[in-house]
Amino acid sequence: MRNILAMAKKDLLLLWRDKFGVFWILLFPLMFALFFGSIFGGGGDGATSGMRVAFVDLDNTDGSRAFIDSLGAKDAIDVVTAPDGTPWTIDSARDAVLSGDAVAYVVVPEGFGETGGIAMFTGDPPEIEVGVDPSRTAEKGYLDGLLMEGSFRRLQSAFSDPASMRPDLAKLKSDVLADQNMSDQWRDSLVTLFGALDTFAGMADEAKQAEKAETGAAGSPDISPIHIRHADVVRRSSGPINAYEISFPQAIVWGIIGAAAGLAIMLVQEKSRGTWVRLRLGPHTTGHILASKGLSCFAACIIAITLLMLIGHFVLGVRVHSWISFALAVSCSAACFTGLMMIFATLGRTEQAVAGWAWGGMMPMAMIGGGMVPLVMMPSWMRSLSNLSPVKWSVYSLEGAIWRGFTIERMLLPCAVLLAVGLIGFCFGMLVLSRREG
Amino acid sequence: MIRVNALVKNFGTLRAVDGVSFDINAGETFGLLGPNGAGKSTTINMVVGVLDPDAGSVEIEGASSPAQARRSIGVAPQSVSLYPELTALENLRFFASLYGYRGKTLAERVEWALDFAGVANRAGDRVGIYSGGMKRRLNLAAALVHEPRILLLDEPTVGVDPQSRNHIFACIEKLRADGLTIIYTTHYMEEAQRLCDRVAIIDHGRVLDLDTVPALIARHGGKAVVEVVLERPPITPVGGKLDGTTLRIETDDPVAEINALYADRTAFTAIEIRRANLETVFLSLTGRRLRDD
Numbered sequence: 076m077r078n079i080l081a082m083a084k085k086d087l088l089l090l091w092r093d094k095f096g097v098f099w100i101l102l103f104p105l106m107f108a109l110f111f112g113s114i115f116g117g118g119g120d121g122a123t124s125g126m127r128v129a130f131v132d133l134d135n136t137d138g139s140r141a142f143i144d145s146l147g148a149k150d151a152i153d154v155v156t157a158p159d160g161t162p163w164t165i166d167s168a169r170d171a172v173l174s175g176d177a178v179a180y181v182v183v184p185e186g187f188g189e190t191g192g193i194a195m196f197t198g199d200p201p202e203i204e205v206g207v208d209p210s211r212t213a214e215k216g217y218l219d220g221l222l223m224e225g226s227f228r229r230l231q232s233a234f235s236d237p238a239s240m241r242p243d244l245a246k247l248k249s250d251v252l253a254d255q256n257m258s259d260q261w262r263d264s265l266v267t268l269f270g271a272l273d274t275f276a277g278m279a280d281e282a283k284q285a286e287k288a289e290t291g292a293a294g295s296p297d298i299s300p301i302h303i304r305h306a307d308v309v310r311r312s313s314g315p316i317n318a319y320e321i322s323f324p325q326a327i328v329w330g331i332i333g334a335a336a337g338l339a340i341m342l343v344q345e346k347s348r349g350t351w352v353r354l355r356l357g358p359h360t361t362g363h364i365l366a367s368k369g370l371s372c373f374a375a376c377i378i379a380i381t382l383l384m385l386i387g388h389f390v391l392g393v394r395v396h397s398w399i400s401f402a403l404a405v406s407c408s409a410a411c412f413t414g415l416m417m418i419f420a421t422l423g424r425t426e427q428a429v430a431g432w433a434w435g436g437m438m439p440m441a442m443i444g445g446g447m448v449p450l451v452m453m454p455s456w457m458r459s460l461s462n463l464s465p466v467k468w469s470v471y472s473l474e475g476a477i478w479r480g481f482t483i484e485r486m487l488l489p490c491a492v493l494l495a496v497g498l499i500g501f502c503f504g505m506l507v508l509s510r511r512e513g
Numbered sequence: 514m515i516r517v518n519a520l521v522k523n524f525g526t527l528r529a530v531d532g533v534s535f536d537i538n539a540g541e542t543f544g545l546l547g548p549n550g551a552g553k554s555t556t557i558n559m560v561v562g563v564l565d566p567d568a569g570s571v572e573i574e575g576a577s578s579p580a581q582a583r584r585s586i587g588v589a590p591q592s593v594s595l596y597p598e599l600t601a602l603e604n605l606r607f608f609a610s611l612y613g614y615r616g617k618t619l620a621e622r623v624e625w626a627l628d629f630a631g632v633a634n635r636a637g638d639r640v641g642i643y644s645g646g647m648k649r650r651l652n653l654a655a656a657l658v659h660e661p662r663i664l665l666l667d668e669p670t671v672g673v674d675p676q677s678r679n680h681i682f683a684c685i686e687k688l689r690a691d692g693l694t695i696i697y698t699t700h701y702m703e704e705a706q707r708l709c710d711r712v713a714i715i716d717h718g719r720v721l722d723l724d725t726v727p728a729l730i731a732r733h734g735g736k737a738v739v740e741v742v743l744e745r746p747p748i749t750p751v752g753g754k755l756d757g758t759t760l761r762i763e764t765d766d767p768v769a770e771i772n773a774l775y776a777d778r779t780a781f782t783a784i785e786i787r788r789a790n791l792e793t794v795f796l797s798l799t800g801r802r803l804r805d806d
Contacts, residue, residue, distance in 0.1 A: 077610075077613075078610075078611050081607065081610045081611060082611075085596070085599075085607050088598075088599065088603070089596060089598050089599070092598040092599070093598065348592070348593075348594060348595075348596070348597075349590045349591075349592040349593070349594035350594045350595065350596060352558075352563055352588065352590050352594060353588065353590070353594050353608065353655070354611075355562075355563050356561055356562075356563065356583055356586060356588055357583065357608075357611040357612065358583050358584050358611070358612060358613075359611070
């Protein structure tokens with residue numbers, strides 16, 4: 076056992092001295108976490124991180140400004156202003172999109188504020204022009220949805236303030252009566268609707284005034300097709316989720332991948348350098364040497380995770396929901412990639428061959444397993460495919476421990492998968508490498 | 514001490530070692546001399562148990578398996594088998610620790626090995642930045658750090674500068690004087706001739722002959738040659754072969770031949786005595802030179 080520990084200690088020292096290895100084990104995962112953490116909304120400077128949109132307000136009324144403000148209040152939209160502080164024109168907003176300063180521009184037309192959000196009944200609603208960066212077409216539909224939501228919010232607002240709605244209704248009614256192109260039947264229908272709405276607005280306003288006199292506060296009718304309550308799906312004991320908590324499980328897996336690849340290469344390196352012969356001549360078996368390789372890989376994974384988490388916790392504010400679950404996830408992930416390391420070490424007889432197999436094998440695992448792109452952004456068939464990747468189970472278990480708030484029972488499945496892969500890989504590697512040594 | 518009996522090793526269709534047998538006595542320096550690819554390293558690897566023979570057996574200090582005698586064997590492989598990212602001190606500490614050395618004993622052994630290799634003043638430097646000669650010396654020291662009784666040296670002077678080569682020779686001669694049993698493989702006949710008590714000449718996986726160097730020369734080297742460049746062609750017939758003014762005399766006693774030339778007042782401008790050596794022996798046994806390859 077002493078020799079196994081001595082050999083494992085030596086391997087860890089060699090790994091630490093290998094600048095390329097340290098980059099993949101520590102620096103790259105850290106860069107990964109910082110980069111994606113910032114994208115997911117970290118940044119650490121309190122700045123908004125929504126879609127940057129330039130609003131061209133051609134109407135410039137209270138109504139249009141309220142519409143833009145209501146959209147800007149959303150996390151999903153970051154209202155950008157022109158560099159010189161002047162209002163956007165259509166041309167300057169288009170240039171901002173083309174130069175990448177804004178993801179999209181939105182033109183609020185003249186007369187937008189006059190309709191009070193109820194112009195849809197006339198069949199002639201205001202037309203909002205939207206221009207989206209061609210490279211961000213995926214966000215186009217998302218922005219359309221946000222604009223539509225904002226418009227309905229205006230309608231809701233109008234119904235919430237019946238007194239302010241009545242002048243708009245009167246104007247709409249006179250516009251309809253003056254419209255010569257409209258059919259008589261349609262005109263009668265709209266006039267009847269506006270009359271009924273005006274009656275409703277009058278009665279609602281009276282009810283509101285009466286309520287104010289009685290309670291001292293003006294209540295507002297809850298006029299909305301649905302009421303949405305956003306529930307927090309993350310079980311947290313304190314505070315909102317930190318974006319780095321989302322990016323760190325993936326970063327940790329990259330650290331483990333780097334450690335496993337490094338140790339697989341190092342195992343073959345022993346042979347090319349001739350040190351393998353010296354180790355074989357020592358007073359221990361080949362099994363002991365291979366066991367030491369497994370131990371050093373397991374320890375390297377644990378050390379890499381510990382260092383990453385120390386930085387994550389103390390520098391970036393990453394919190395762990397359950398340390399017991401985290402220890403479980405870390406141990407099982409390290410065991411899994413130790414097994415994979417042993418498999419990859421059997422696949423080549425030169426450093427180049429093993430490096431090719433290790434990185435070439437683990438990259439696709441990371442790609443389909445959510446190590447590069449979060450699983451939620453993948454199509455369903457790829458999410459199904461990801462079940463075959465150990466990376467998916469590793470990320471899943473780490474997320475469960477860090478921010479998904481998994482119970483121990485829920486941790487069992489990913490941990491069992493990871494342990495099974497690790498055990499099979501380790502036994503396979505031991506068998507093949509021992510036989511190869513005769 | 515070491516008994517090698519009819520070792521055979523095949524790599525695919527190539528028979529690398531074909532029935533090699535020899536015995537090595539305690540305290541003896543035994544040479545395996547042959548060209549590259551002759552089967553020396555394969556034989557060594559089977560002797561120490563790194564390779565399993567297809568046939569034959571190896572007995573070391575009475576143990577029927579090399580694995581049982583590993584503590585008493587030290588090997589300096591042909592390639593420098595050290596960790597270049599570690600310092601000389603770290604390398605030696607690691608290898609010594611594998612043999613159970615701890616604490617003060619470990620420190621003493623490492624200190625001895627550093628002195629032996631002549632790198633004590635650079636013990637804290639990474640081996641990767643050492644010169645080729647320093648690496649070779651440290652490679653040898655790493656084989657000795659656990660105080661083995663048997664030392665296997667596989668081409669220890671390949672790619673070494675003359676100064677380091679002399680240092681290695683001096684080290685080996687000291688170890689020899691200390692009574693260590695040494696197996697030395699080389700394709701440099703002058704090394705085998707200088708260092709080895711007995712030499713096995715090996716080619717194409719077979720031992721062609723095995724004996725002390727003088728005995729091998731006596732058996733296969735033929736007579737010494739005295740080559741004389743005469744001032745003028747002789748008038749009277751002389752012994753030996755005459756080619757223009759160059760006279761070649763094959764003899765068992767070259768000094769007597771030279772005395773005879775003086776006695777005859779033969780005028781000459783140059784004289785050279787060429788004695789048989791292991792190169793001659795190898796040429797005689799195989800029909801080719803050691804370094805034909």
